[in-house]
Amino acid sequence: MDDEVVKEVDVFLTKELKDHLWLMQYPVRPVDSSYDNETFLSTQIKPLQRKVNIDVAIDTNASSYLTSKGEFLASSVDGSIPKGPRTYPSGKLDRIELKSAQGIPKSDRYAIGAIKNGSVHLTPLSAIVQMRPSLSFLDKADAASKEREKLLDIDKDNSQDEEEAKTVTVKFARQETSEQKSRRIKSYDYLKKKESEESWSHFRYHKTQDEMSGKIRHRLLATKHEAVVAYASPSEYLSSLIPKPTEDIVDNPDMPSNVLSMAQLQSMSLNDRVKAIVTNAKVIRWSQLIALLDKDIDQSLAMKAIQQVAVLVQGCWVVKSEVLHPKDTFSAHNHSPAEVICRARDFMLWKFTQSPSLIRRDIAHIVKIPSEELKEMLEQIAKPKPKQGWIFNFEFDQDFVHKNKEVVQRQNMVWEHKYQQLKKHFELTKDCKPAESARERRRRHSSHSKSRSDVNDTDGEQPVPMEVKEECVVIDSPIHNPVSSPGQAITNNLNGDTDGLVAELSLLLREKLLTDCVFTMADMRRIYQTKLAQCPAGHILATGVSESLLEKTVLNSGAIKIHYMNPPGSTSTFYVLIDAGNDLDPVRTIMAQLFQKSNRIKSNTLREELEQQKVQLNEDKIKSLLKDYCTFRAGFWFLKGSMET
Template identity: 45%
Template sequence: MASGDEDDPIIEEIDVYLAKSLADKLYLFQYPVRPSSMTYDDVNHLSAKIKPKQQRVELEMAIDATSPNYCRSKGEQIALNVDGAAYDETNTYSTKMMDKQTFSSIQATTNTSRYAAAVFHKGELHITPLTGILQMRPSFSYLDKADSKTREREAANEGGDSSQDEAEEEAKAITVRFSRPESEQARQRRIQSYEFLQKKQAEEPWIHLQYHGVKDGRSEHERQYLFCQSADASENSELVKTPKEYLSMLMPPLAEEKVVKPVGPSNVLSMAQLRTLPLVDQVKTLMKNVKVIQFANLMGLLASGTDSTSVLRCIQQVALLVQGNWVVKSDVLYPKNTCSPHSGVPAEVLCRGRDFVMWRFTLERSLMRKEAAAVIKLPPEDVKDFLEQVAAPRVNRGWEFLLPTDEDFIRKHPDVAHRQQMLWVGIQTRVCCLEPEQISGEQRLKAAQERAQKNQAALQKDLDARRAGGAARIKQEAVSDREDEPMDTSCPIPNGSVNGYPGAASPSSGHANSNGGGRTEASSQELQDFVLKTFRKHFVVTLNEFKRLLNLHLASMPVGRSVFPLRLRPHADGRHRAPPLQTDPGACEYPPTMVLPRCSRRMRPREASLPLQTNSRRAPGGAGRTSISSLAAL
């Protein structure tokens, strides 16, 4: 050859034959604990057994106890620990000495399709595919047997041999439970569990074999099967190929290897699987998982040698710059035609609310949750989800942005930072319309009054319909702890009032002649003041709580003063009486009178202010008369 460009000459042609006689029975044994110069060919093999499905082999080999390198005392001690002092046919060491050892196999590789055993004979190469490659290592299962013997002896010493004295066990109730249907993921996890593998290994029985040495006649006979039994080319069609087929075998086309995904949660992606994706998908997947990250940390998660310029181009498609850090875009987390997993709010509304939260973090590092909730008007679960993605709660400071400001990135990439700032200006114009309108308390009160005036006609119509529907319903309550306590309905009121309201002789009874106009206005104003004061102190209050506060307020007021206006009319006997309740006209001769019950000392303020009791007695003319006692009714 004058130069390297010339073709290599053919020196020799060798015929290759494929032997199939031992194709599914040929194993390669390796002994990694010994050098190749120290083989076990001359060692006495006592027994051999195999589990073909698991490709598991065990060999028992004799130990030369007469060797000067053998410690006799140690061998006797091991045999004593394993078998004990008593002799038994099942003893591991029948000579009371460790005179043998067991070699157990493990698979060196699970895919042996590329391995074969070859024999070169008379210018012919005969190859046989390997079924398995096994590494034989010493087994120390006898130590486990020694430990079990020790535990058995300790249990026998503690409990004694009481098996003959044991009484028959009592019958116990057994609870029958039915297992629920197993999912595919649960089945895969169970199959790959250590307990399942141990069970499967124990189910396959051992097949005992007979060992033949290297120089044995049977071994020589079996070695003949390594040669192809027929020289006919038609039976070796696997090796008879056209030049094109042979070239494709030497240089096969690239094929995507199917990667078996490990069993795990559905939302977890391994780094090995991640790096098989395109760069833009890698960045998008990482951002969806981390939510917020510094650019330097993102480069560390990607494969070494990845171009930072390409990463910058990709990350701007799926993330926005906040405080020098990259935060995943809202439309990536909440795609179109999706909704919130917490409240079912559409994705468009979620994106607008989350963009407002991120925009606020571009202005300051902390944000109060109430401020954000008042603006975006989303359920609390969604607002909390937005904040937990990019911020952490701080005492007395609200929610602080999760990562420190990355000044280094802003300094190295000013063009990217400026471009992101312009994007935020555009987002600001979209989210600023969400700013809350500042409305004072007086404006809210005025708006409520206007709404009440608009609805007054409908409310009056509803009230008239209720009045026409039937008689008034009066709640029955006891006025004191003693239900049978008599009521004084005839004695005059010492304070000159009827039911706590000024009567005709009272100095403040001028409202009776003027139809209660001035008193009504004063009472209404006092009631309004109480309501405003209550709701300024308690922004949210239940109806029962409001009743309780009003009862306490009524109990603390001076005698003869009330927030409820009551219009009295003069009667024939000179006393001012309340307007008659809507009752059956034929059952009442005189209009009901408002009288004050005699309060007991044991009455609570609420009991003294809210008694409603109806007593019926016969009038002189035979008609029924109704007396109603009341201080206030809600």
């Protein structure tokens, strides 16, 4: 039975103000406290961006107004001596800014209704905005404070004179696809740019009881009464508003390009499914992959599929470089060819097969690709940690390696073949470094011999010569019983692979030495303990090392020992890099000799010593070298870490 019609009301639709009618909401303003009694100082609008700014006066004579606080805030914004016009000429915080935010995106579905003589007149809305108080004056105060601090630091910056040369990267614009253009238009940066391009239009605010407001309200009423032509019956009209569900319609929501739904995965073949998962994840464990596939899937088929699109690193699967960067394509940042990117990425992955961590600087020195390209590669499969470099995203999957020895052996053969290709292309030596010229080799050996003599003069004992294996292979040592602490002497390895232990320790300390330049014994113990925690059970480092072995190894890795007296009467020992294998080694040696004589130096002292030794070096390189080794304090350079000892 239909409901009884109680009353019929005529409804009129007027569009006279539909392009100019905005609804302004005040969500943080009490209902019984409108702005009708407030004073509006200025009103600014950006019609295209739907932005509104209104300055409302604050009654500074009110009993609730704290004068001292208002003067302090105004002074923080303008400063004692403002550069331009004052934001608050009265010297007090005498206004508050109301700033708009988007209310409802699709406002054309809403209308304002006016009732007159029993008829309803509807006008569609053009925009709905929400007005809230803005505390932008605090941002201005913060910016002014930072500007004053910057001016105070100018003298200090001039005294240090440590301006560094900045690397300029040339980027090439590439043709934008329709999908990329769509994402760019929706991005925050693009919207902010469009907002800044539109200038503010100034308007006058009319209150509710003003004459102008009354005239505008009168235009909300329809002046012409024309009947609406019916295009459907009442039942058909209701059906168009609320359609009846006749069948299950799958409405796939818009998703990012790197997200796959389970429904999409189920519609793919096994090979395509595995490729899609690995490509989007970049690195994944075998157990995670199986969890995303069907429970009744044949795991042997999945194993074959993943080996076509991924390689094994640390017991986990990483998508192949040629899958991410197909042939004849170019990188997004610098338009680098796919062959160059794939080769660099393969070398990075190979390094991760040798160690769960690496130093980005060492990789960049070999592959020679732009830093942003290399950083993007690392971020996909690793995460940075202070003083440890880049750590692989997952721990070594010992369970998978133990259960799938044939697959692991096959992947080792793949990596061996790939390494031979990389070694040939990058001209790597046996210790995985770029081959150096004969001139560089003579210079390095000359400075290394000099550093050995410095060690003898300062330490009083001859470093023990060691024979180090120079092979870039994974050290597969038998399982030993681990010692209780790294400082314990090597008792489990007296008849074992001592050369292998020394080689592994040398690689570890040399890698860290090239990065940090200055060590203490505590630093070396921490580096060893961190590395030991990352190694699987039975690793050769688990046999333990003594402090004497750490010291001898770091001295044979290109460092010199310096006895540092700071404060007077106390002595600390530092190990300083002087043999990095480049043209700056003579300068490193001279600087180390100066620190052997004094616990602090001046840059002028280093320059004078270089001139006496007839070593030519420009000012920028001297500054860079001092920053690598020292900290600046009160006009002097101190070795890093020495101020805390």
